[in-house]
Amino acid sequence: MSVRNTKDGSDKPWLCECYPNGREGKRIRKKFATKGEATAFELYTMKKVDEKPWLGEKVDNRKLSELIKRWYELHGQQLAQPETRLRKLQLTCNGMGDPVASKITINDFANYRQMRLDGEIEDFQGKKTKVKPNTINHEHAYLNAVFSELKRLGEWTHPNPLEGLPQFKIEDxxxxxxYPEEIPIVLDECRNAEYEHLVTIVMVCLATGCRWSEAENLKGSxxxxNRITFVKTKGKKNRTVPIAQELANMLPRVRGPLFRPCRRSFERAIKRTGLIFPEGQMTHILRHTFASHFMMNGGNILVLKQVLGHSDIKDTMRYAHFAPDHLDDAITKNPIAELLCGS
Incomplete structure (x- = not known):
């Protein structure tokens, strides 16, 4: 395709000659008085063909990496840990080969997650490591959220390619x-730790159900x-929990940060106790301990939801079975209840 001056002496010496559908397609030729008119016609003709109105909207050829970048600009950077989320999405994107987003299919992601499970895809450190189904589910949710949010913002008009693909079912x-007798053992070891305020952080977690990071990052303000207000929480909502005067007296009287990072000190203290915790629950067991004992002592599940800062009651219902009368009807209303009670 080109615009050229034929120099034929006519009043329309500028010729536009183009092939909108390639050299094998139909040729379009038209002459104009000026070069500007010929160039404008060429652009108009090529644009009309590129838009293909009979096929609907213009084909979106953006790659997945471009969509992730756009999502981050419009939404992702407002999340609690934006850089971490972005890195995880980029890992998924690279693992899938950064395909054209509009051409991604359910099968593409299904193949990707199987390769992740088999350890065939490099992680952040460039190592090929097998991951657990729960990790895959998180990556699935993150990528699904990218398409859903861009669709909500009008930035994505195609279907969500992950729609209809169920996540892996994970056992609870x-x-x-x-246990009540274990708490003093843990506190004693924390008192004997190299960091004097370690026991205070542990007691804050046990008394309020907060996450370790929320207690460790507390400030005087x-x-x-006799109340602690937790800010910059996982759910992005502040919450205030009352504490006993005795615990309030243990907190340092400073305006800035109250504590220094000491997770390693806690891990060493637990190791000295000889207690064995499930994998991944080294510090989170303190939050579970608060919630479990709260319900065992007759606490209200809705109050517990507020104290823990859960956005969904489903998360809190995990502790419902600790209530003293939980499912007690199973004892009196089963088909052999009278037989058992009469024996």
């Missing part, structure tokens, strides 16, 4: 918690009138 993990 063991909700380990400290978050403590007032």
């Amino acid at each position: 993990t063991e909700l380990a918690y400290l 978050q403590i007032a009138h």
Whole structure:
């Protein structure tokens, strides 16, 4: 395709000659008085063919990496840990070969997740490591959220390629918690740790059900009138939990950060106790301990939801079975209840 001056002496010496559908397609030729008119016609003709109105909207040839970048600009950077989420999405994108997003199919992601399970895809450190189904489910949810959010914002008009693909079913993990006789053992070892405030952090977790990071990152401004206000939480909502005067007296009286990072000190203290915790619950067991004992002592499940800062009651219902009268009807309303009671 080209625009050229024929120099034929006519009043329309500028010729536009183009092949909108390639050299094998139909040729279009038209003459104009000026070069500008010929160039404009060429652009108009090629654009009309490129749009293909009979096929619907223009084909979206953006790659998955471009969509992830756009999602991050419009939404992702507002999340609690934006850089971490972005890196995980980029890992998925690279593992899938950064395909054209509009051409991704359910089968493409299904193949990707199987390769992740088999350890055929490099992780952040460039190592090929097998991952657990739960990790795959998180990656599935993250990528699904990218398409859903862009669709909501009007940035994506195609169907969500992951729609209809179920996540792996994961067995409920063991909700380990400290028994009443184990709590003093843990606290004693924490008192003997190299960091003087380790026991205070542990007691804050046990008394409020907060996450380890929420307690470890406390500042003086978050403590007032025997109440702790947790900020920058996982659910992005502040929550305030009352504490006993005795615990309030243990907290350092400073305006800035109250503690220094000491997770390793806690792990060493637990190792000295000889207690064995389920994998991945080293510090989270303190949160489980609060919630479990709260319900065993007759606490209200809705109050527990507020204290823990759960956005979905389903997360809190994991602790419902600790209530003293949970499913007690199973004892009196089973088909052999009278037989058992009469024996």
